[in-house]
Structure formats: structure tokens, C-alpha cells
Amino acid sequence: MSDRLGRSICAQGRGLCSLVGGLLLAGIAMATPAAENSPIFLVEIPEAQVSATNQTTINLGSTRIKLIVIYVLRPEADRIDYGQIYPKVNGAAASRTSEVRPGARGKIVRIMLGSRAGFELLPGNNAIDISATDSQGHQYEGRFNLHAPAGVCLGSRSKTLEFPALMDLVRAGVSSERLIRLVLDCGLNFQPAPDMDQKLQDAGASAKLITAIHDPTSPELAEYTSPAVRLEQLLTLLRSGIPEDTIIADVEDHGVSFALTPEAEQQIRGAGGTGALIRTIRFMSGGGTSSKALNALEIIDLLKGGVESNRIFALVQQHGVNFRLDVATEQKLREAGANEKLMMAIRAAAQQYERTH
Numbered sequence: 424m425s426d427r428l429g430r431s432i433c434a435q436g437r438g439l440c441s442l443v444g445g446l447l448l449a450g451i452a453m454a455t456p457a458a459e460n461s462p463i464f465l466v467e468i469p470e471a472q473v474s475a476t477n478q479t480t481i482n483l484g485s486t487r488i489k490l491i492v493i494y495v496l497r498p499e500a501d502r503i504d505y506g507q508i509y510p511k512v513n514g515a516a517a518s519r520t521s522e523v524r525p526g527a528r529g530k531i532v533r534i535m536l537g538s539r540a541g542f543e544l545l546p547g548n549n550a551i552d553i554s555a556t557d558s559q560g561h562q563y564e565g566r567f568n569l570h571a572p573a574g575v576c577l578g579s580r581s582k583t584l585e586f587p588a589l590m591d592l593v594r595a596g597v598s599s600e601r602l603i604r605l606v607l608d609c610g611l612n613f614q615p616a617p618d619m620d621q622k623l624q625d626a627g628a629s630a631k632l633i634t635a636i637h638d639p640t641s642p643e644l645a646e647y648t649s650p651a652v653r654l655e656q657l658l659t660l661l662r663s664g665i666p667e668d669t670i671i672a673d674v675e676d677h678g679v680s681f682a683l684t685p686e687a688e689q690q691i692r693g694a695g696g697t698g699a700l701i702r703t704i705r706f707m708s709g710g711g712t713s714s715k716a717l718n719a720l721e722i723i724d725l726l727k728g729g730v731e732s733n734r735i736f737a738l739v740q741q742h743g744v745n746f747r748l749d750v751a752t753e754q755k756l757r758e759a760g761a762n763e764k765l766m767m768a769i770r771a772a773a774q775q776y777e778r779t780h
Contacts, residue, residue, distance in 0.1 A: 463499045463529075464553055464565035467492040479567055482666065486544040486571040493532040493553050493567075500529030502557040510534055511552040512542050515596035541595025544571050545605060570669075586613045590626060599629040606635045607644065611763045639736075639764050651680040651737075654687055657704075661694035671703050678737055679704055716745040716776070719752050722769070726759040735761075739768045748773035 465475040468491055471483050475494055495508060510517040510532055517534050520542045524531045532553065536543050549569040556562050584606060592602055613619070615636045623633060634641050652674055660670050681687060683705050691701060717738060725735050746752065748770055756769065 460565040461563040465494040491534040495530040497529040514598035540591035651678040654681040744772040
């Protein structure tokens with residue numbers, strides 16, 4: 424399951440975190456909050472109707488947020504110079520996209536997202552960090568985790584990652600782990616090339632990010648692979664008040680690890696799941712696709728039927744394919760909507776099929 428949900432579970436109660444340990448929810452290493460936020464910080468998100476709060480994890484309905492407001496409260500704020508307040512967005516220093524003003528309760532930091540390339544909310548978890556040092560050398564730290572809807576890529580569920588957008592994020596200083604997760608979750612709409620690699624490296628891209636761009640199935644990236652959703656995790660998410668649309672998108676992305684028996688369906692409905700979630704689980708648990716190796720027509724049907732490329736990618740990895748990938752078949756797959764990440768997986772599976780047949 425993805426980090427965008429796991430951190431939300433942790434916010435509901437630390438005991439629940441044991442259900443989603445390790446890398447259950449993409450980018451979790453980057454998303455881990457400070458051990459204890461300083462009480463001098465509050466966050467406000469006007470466009471999402473989120474009033475000033477010290478809540479460390481907030482679920483948003485959209486990535487299209489343009490303003491984040493952080494309050495630095497008195498009396499500590501009076502001892503902190505304006506130049507000693509440092510905001511970050513997903514690990515990238517945001518001082519040049521922010522302004523600090525005086526306010527009734529202390530100081531106000533306004534982070535203007537979208538005012539510079541690379542500074543925007545991304546799918547999944549977004550870490551908004553704030554640190555400040557007062558005149559006596561005392562340092563204050565805070566982190567707010569903002570969860571944008573699952574299954575989206577830069578504002579559109581069908582839009583894969585473009586090279587200029589990736590370059591902007593690298594230049595902005597977004598952490599390598601966050602970018603790798605974005606590449607694996609969203610896929611690419613460009614064919615990697617040596618000149619692109621050089622541009623990314625010159626901008627500060629890590630070797631592992633370059634690997635993710637060229638070979639998302641590499642064993643080196645196993646730590647970033649999200650497992651399928653388990654029944655107990657699904658029930659916990661529903662009972663924790665996570666929006667069902669978010670859960671559905673995560674199931675579409677990663678599948679489920681359980682069969683939808685009448686008993687399981689009853690448990691899901693009892694926890695608040697609706698028919699839409701049940702239908703999605705039924706398809707992803709095998710009710711809508713065969714467990715054998717996939718043929719080209721099945722993949723094309725899945726693509727045209729609106730199934731997320733990430734889910735088809737997982738099916739190809741799990742079951743393989745039973746066809747040879749010629750030029751005409753590749754063209755049909757791409758016309759149906761297969762992105763580069765999915766084509767890499769199909770190509771590898773087709774080569775395996777050729778070696779054994």
C-alpha cells in the first residue's frame with residue numbers, strides 16, 4: 424500500500440503503524456516526520472478549508488493547492504529574526520518561493536506553490552518542513568505531511584511524467600527518494616536518452632533516479648515497490664476515515680492480496696466500503712482478469728477499459744505475457760495508452776517468453 428495512506432494511518436494512532444511497516448506506502452523514508460513538532464508552528468491551507476492547526480498529517484482533495492501558510496507563534500516568534508526561518512517543500516529549500524510577514528500571533532510564512540518551477544504538491548505524501556533559530560541559538564523544527572489523492576500524476580490520473588517537469592523537480596532540490604517514487608508511480612511519457620541522462624545528472628539527479636528512469640523493474644529499486652493491499656489494512660483505512668476515492672486509487676495502483684469472499688465483502692461493507700470499492704477489489708483480486716500469462720489483446724482491453732498502467736504493470740510482472748513483442752504489437756499497445764514504464768515490463772516479459780518457447 425502507498426505511503427500516502429500509511430502516514431495517514433499513523434496519524435490516527437501509533438499502534439496502527441505496525442500494520443504498515445517498512446516501505447508500505449511510497450516515499451515513506453522522506454515522509455517520516457520529526458520525532459516531535461515544535462508547538463510554535465501551525466499550518467493553514469485556505470484552498471482546502473484547513474484552518475490553522477498543529478495536526479501533522481492532513482489529507483487533501485487535490486494537488487492543486489497554491490498557498491500554504493505556516494504560523495510561528497509568540498513568544499518564541501519575537502526572538503526569531505525573519506531571515507532565520509527556513510521552509511522546505513519535499514526537501515527543496517522554499518525560501519525563494521516564500522514570504523514572511525508579521526501577524527497578530529507572531530510571524531506568518533506564506534509558501535506560494537507554483538511560483539517557481541518544481542515547487543508544487545505531488546501525488547502521495549508531501550513533506551512541508553519548517554525550521555527556525557532564535558537570537559539565543561535555540562532551534563525549532565516542524566514537519567507537516569500533506570497527502571494528495573492517490574493514483575494521480577501532476578494533476579491528472581492519466582498524465583505521465585514529462586521530462587521538463589522532472590527536470591524542474593530535480594533542479595528545485597526535491598529529494599531523490601521522492602522523485603524515484605514519482606517515476607515508479609507515474610511512469611514516463613518520454614523515451615530516456617543519454618543526453619537527457621546528462622542533463623539530469625548536471626541538475627543533481629542521483630544514479631538511482633537514472634536507474635529508475637531506464638529500468639523501473641531493476642532489483643536495485645525493490646525497496647520502493649509497494650506491496651498489494653491486505654484486508655486488515657483496507658479495513659483500518661476505512662475505519663480511519665480515509666476518503667474512499669483515495670483507497671480505490673491505491674487498490675487500482677497496487678492490487679489486493681486477498682480473495683473477495685462473501686465474508687471479506689461483509690467486513691468491508693461493515694467498515695463503510697461502498698459498491699464502488701467492492702467492484703474495484705473484485706476486479707483487482709482476479710474477478711476481472713485471468714491469473715494466467717496475459718496476451719496482447721487482454722493488455723489492450725485493460726488499457727482501453729481505463730485500468731491504471733501501474734496495475735497492468737504489476738499484472739505483467741506477476742503473470743508474464745504469452746506473446747512475442749513485434750513492431751506492430753508494440754504500436755497497438757502504445758496507441759491503447761501503454762506508457763514507457765509498462766512497455767519496459769512487457770518487453771522484458773516477452774523476452775522471457777521467447778527464451779522459454
